[in-house]
Ligand SMILES: Nc1nc2c(ncn2[C@@H]2O[C@H](COP(=O)(O)OP(=O)(O)OP(=O)(O)O)[C@@H](O)[C@H]2O)c(=O)[nH]1
């Protein structure tokens with residue numbers, strides 16, 4: 201942004217200072233008008249080369265993960281530079297999962313204990329011991345959440361999670377850090393300190409985290425889906441030994457798996473070239489946060505409502521529509537565990553409880569909504585995705601991205 205502004209100032213200023221003296225006002229006017237015309241043409245060309253992508257969807261649907269996949273595809277180097285920034289986020293994800301497990305165990309013991317005093321007592325003692333040993337780790341949750349959220353805490357006692365806004369990496373010493381900004385430097389130093397404390401405590405308590413995660417009571421909770429862990433929790437808890445190493449640096453899979461809610465809109469731009477011309481992808485990652493997530497919300501219905509609203513929104517009438525039905529891996533996993541769709545979506549009725557039927561059933565609902573509500577009769581591209589799968593997602597980005605740019609070129613070619 202600042203570069204664009206600077207160049208526009210210099211293009212106005214140069215003729216006035218460097219050119220020979222202009223004798224009459226008319227010639228000066230013509231020069232100024234010519235400069236304005238050139239500047240407008242430059243800006244128009246810049247806009248023609250800009251492809252805007254807005255990521256919309258409900259909370260936790262994978263918008264930021266898709267943004268990271270775009271980054272892997274178009275700007276892999278920038279992701280390399282950001283790796284260290286993700287370290288405190290990974291620690292935060294682990295600590296939050298550990299705390300949720302303890303909370304649920306407490307609840308279970310308090311209700312179960314009344315019925316069966318003997319067996320749970322021994323187990324309760326084991327858990328109590330692990331809790332005491334892990335106290336230094338769990339005590340860091342609020343502090344890490346607050347640092348990652350730039351001092352903003354939302355929800356009771358900061359327990360609703362960590363939220364990030366545009367430019368959050370600068371607060372953890374990454375992209376956009378300005379060395380001469382005292383407050384930023386202090387924030388970076390404090391976050392780095394909390395992150396390094398978390399690393400040390402995790403290194404000394406990794407065995408207890410492993411013991412908790414492997415404990416039969418916890419396995420039972422997870423199996424019976426009593427504890428509402430985020431999708432990322434089991435990934436990180438399984439990987440605890442690697443993450444607790446002193447020289448740990450987040451891998452690309454770690455970065456894709458972390459859960460960090462987006463607050464507001466985060467803008468990312470990537471320069472790309474196609475057909476010998478360069479374009480600028482501008483991606484707007486719109487946070488879908490329900491600040492206190494309501495487990496009673498039926499996410500499929502909620503997504504369908506949101507999609508219907510997008511299709512009929514007049515302000516988006518010139519946008520191309522791409523529908524990504526994400527987390528297909530989880531759908532497959534849940535069906536394999538025997539979860540019945542009709543229990544959650546009664547209209548599914550007696551259809552076979554298998555992936556292919558379920559996937560096309562959901563897809564057809566979205567397609568119907570599009571047909572009914574899109575009065576502009578736009579094409580709807582639909583893809584099933586599993587955004588943790590790098591290879592598959594990269595191929596979708598390549599196909600969809602190229603199709604969008606081709607359409608964009610065809611349209612701007614006509615104007
Ligand atoms: N298993 C699985 N997990 C996924 C997939 N896509 C995203 N996730 C995980 O789901 C969690 C939420 O993803 P985000 O990208 O943060 O979701 P979001 O839509 O940006 O959420 P908000 O910022 O709150 O609106 C993260 O832990 C991701 O790693 C997927 O296809 N499969």
Ligand SMILES: [Mg+2]
Nearest residue numbers: 263264461462
């Ligand atoms: Mg997000």
